[in-house]
Amino acid sequence: MSKEMAAAGAAEFRAARDLLLSHRLDQQAAHRDFTWPKPDIFNWALDYFDEVAERRPDRTALWIVEDDGSEAKYTYRHLSERSNQVANWLLGQGVRAGDRIMVMLGNQVELWETTLAAVKLGAVITPTATALSEGDLVDRLEQGEIAHVVCSVAETAKFEALRGHWTRICVGYMDGWLSYPDSEHAGLEFHPPHRAGPDDPLLLYFTSGTTSRPKLVTHTQRSYPVGHLSTMYWLGVRPGDIHLNVSAPGWGKHAYSSVFGPWNAEATVLVVNQERFDPGRLLDEVVRCGVDTLCAPPTVWRMLVQADLSAWKVDLSEVLAAGEPLNPEVVDRVRDAWGLTVRDGFGQTETTLIIGNGPGQEVVPGSMGRPMPGFDIVLADPDTDELSDTGQICVDMTQGPVGVMKGYADSPDRTRELTRRGRYRTGDIASRDSTGHITYIGRIDDVFKASDYRISPFELESVLIEHEYVAEAAVVPSPDPLRLSVAKAYVTLAEGVPPDADTARAILAHARARLSPYKRVRRLEFAELPKTVSGKIRRVQLRTAESERGAVTDGTRNPREFWEEDLPGLKG
Template sequence: MLTYEEAKRAFDWNPTIRNLEGNPLDILTSHEGVAIEYFSKDERRSITFKELKSKALRLAVYLKEVEKVKKGDVISVLASKKIEQVIALLASFSIGAIYQPLFTAFGPKAIEIRTKDKPPRIIFCQDDQKDKVNCVPFSKFDEMLNYGELKEIEKINWDDPIILLYTSGTTGIPKGALISKRLLLNAYVYMKYGIGLRENDVFWNPADPGWAYGLYYGIIGPLMFGKTVFFLDEPFNPDRTMEFMEENKITNFAFAPTAYRMIAGTVIKKYDLVLERASSAGEPLNPEVIKWFKEKYNVIVKDHYGQTEVGMVVYNGWGYDMQLKAGSMGLPALGYEVDIVDGIIAVKKDSPGFHFLGYLNRPEKTQEAFRGNWYLTGDEASKDQDGYFWFIGRKDDVVKVSGYRVGPFEVESVLLEHPAVLESAVIADEDPIRGHILHAYIVLKPKYQPSEELKRDITEFVKTKYSKHVHLEKVDFVNSLPKTESGKIQRYLLKKKVQ
């Protein structure tokens, strides 16, 4: 295996650009075998690449001829993990429409916010969602596949928009990020070098396809490489996730830090896994969780960093040999220039894989996101002498306590080492003397009960393990933490509580 430096020197975008030149429909369905395996409590079914393409081309005819969908129109899909939504995704690509995923936890108001900037020509939905919005349920799908197959697939250029995703963020009103076909270049590089996908791998990314990580690298990435997409259409359960990996002999796995934390914090049974590679993305992964997987299953969970707007751009890649520094985000993705600009992680927009076209109807927000040729992510980090990135926190979350800058993540990671703590979120309350004091909200593991004694023990634990000059002043035990629909902790909602 090449070292990171060797891979970086040898990397050339041109072969990838040539390979991905056509319509995404053709690129994602030009393989043999099973494209999707679907599992739920009630059924199991599958579809081949050939069947997937045929159904997408049939739906495309209906969309063009009956719904009058044109290139650049939006097609929205409100679904969890369904074969039909992949058919709709590919049909959208084939006619040059913009695919917009909607998360099933959204209520009518959240859907309204995400569909008013550019109203969709049609909204598809799984049947149990049809009371939320005026949509065409999947049970009507078969009726729409009787119009023959699309003969002329739309030409899509690199800078044509193909996806519209609203970034929930940790603060503020969601913004509609327009994503171009260059996403395919990003997905190719990430699957090959970040995920380190190998020919014989059985890959599973259970992230919800209503969000970037699940859509980009749970559907588009695997299909691009001819891998079967596994849909476990059930609410997340730590033991069921491990059981599914055992049953399906998963060798390469990618998921969100929240899921890894829940598995490490609650799973007691020993599962017979053949897992060799694991990746985490969405938030920084706490070192204690990495340690648990190494001790229990001899698997390293590698931390990866990205955003809806730019995809995965910094990571501890599996596709080359690199030193692993515990707690680091890793090194820039091949083909990308990533640096720290005014303390913020910034991505040079002239990479062929840079796919962010701007925020829909929000020119001022789009302008704010750029500094010259650099896209600013809004995440604070530092870079060491070897070029490794170290996460500090969201720009809005980092605070000064007694004159020291503190990112909540590092304190949360220490808290996770305490035997009673399942999850935590740390914010800063204003204090007239010290500027700010640290305030932790903690979800306890099932066998622990809240008490003043436990509060004192946790406070002392942090003081000893983290720092004597920066310690917790307040601890609140809660049943759950506020999170975005994709699982990121919303600290600003906790801040509002104390104002």
């Protein structure tokens, strides 16, 4: 495999990237002229990132600001060399191409080093949030067929009681674990014994669906590094920019906007770590660090606008939100304070950014934008598959877009179902107007977002009904002024159990002990569940009731309804 072929692949990638940068403010032209680069020989970390490190060795690639005010900057050259060392060291510990590595790290430099090293090795990264419980980890280790685990000292306790034939690697020093710092003694040059192909797996994401066990989304050496050219375009980030993304590691949005998107543009990734989110401090750092582009989930934007934004003299060129629709009043308040419009974008764990309001484009209120360069989007009736102005968001696969998953590793039948007739079906419903702008409506199934995380009702219900007081349960989203929605459980009690505050406290405490924090059931109402003639629970009826009621801000409750705030000891 010649260096000339690898260099040609990198040149093809850069040419496509440069075309998008040249059409940065003209989304229509970018969509018309862009074609996906599809080199047969191309390793993003070896052939592109390392080449950037040679051309711009002293440019800051990663800037981490800690909660105590300390900070560290890492250049492209430093991360290129350190990832070589980590790749060499992992190889010495038995990590091979195709091995699955669970990476459970916070926003720390080792996360980025390990990611680059895995790309170079051809290993498969399974990003894992530190908020996950031991129960979550048991399923993921088994279902993901994990061969190696990389985590911090603080997270090692979660693995103590877990069994399996996987290598334990600690970013620090812990008895019984390999010590990641030993990688600092490895060689600075890396020559892969096996060069991964473009269709070889690179990332394996767990994503909750309509069942209790998450699906395993497989992205390849091409679909994520190359596919995130669309994300780079949506972000509007340029070479040398400082890009701040507010996102927790372990979720797809982190790779979107804290790794591949900005680094495709040769920009600086800025991280502001906070143990407890402080809007004022984040804005202080935006000003001090000279941030050019800021991307945050709607929950963060709703917290930011509670402050007087005009008090911060920002020098931002782009502000963005993704994960769920952003309230129009929040967009208005940001525009009034800074003269900038928060731009929406739409993507999934299964894709890169596929729909968005590009930089410099007129934003239609409520619309999440138009198709990104490289993607042709159709709306199809969920039942008939016929094209429609309102329907399921589908990616036309006939032209071979790059930024779509290879499939679900554990469910080929599900993959075939979602990609039949040359379309990838997102499971989301939207409408399109005469100008081509697409407006999000909602999910087809019962999965919903709470505090920016996707929640599967079945998963929460399965935990609730384990409690002796609970006969049946149905979980639906309940409108919330800060988080957009929170998980609310409608519960039918076992015979003889009183529907009072003590019962509510016991059930919610049980759920809290069994579920990760981001899956928290925050509201509970005792009721007989509505059902179809065949005996199925009509969640749609419950969802409609919650939606029509709207976000409660005056403290009112339905009869027999309890919130965390009502029950001492549960809030927080």
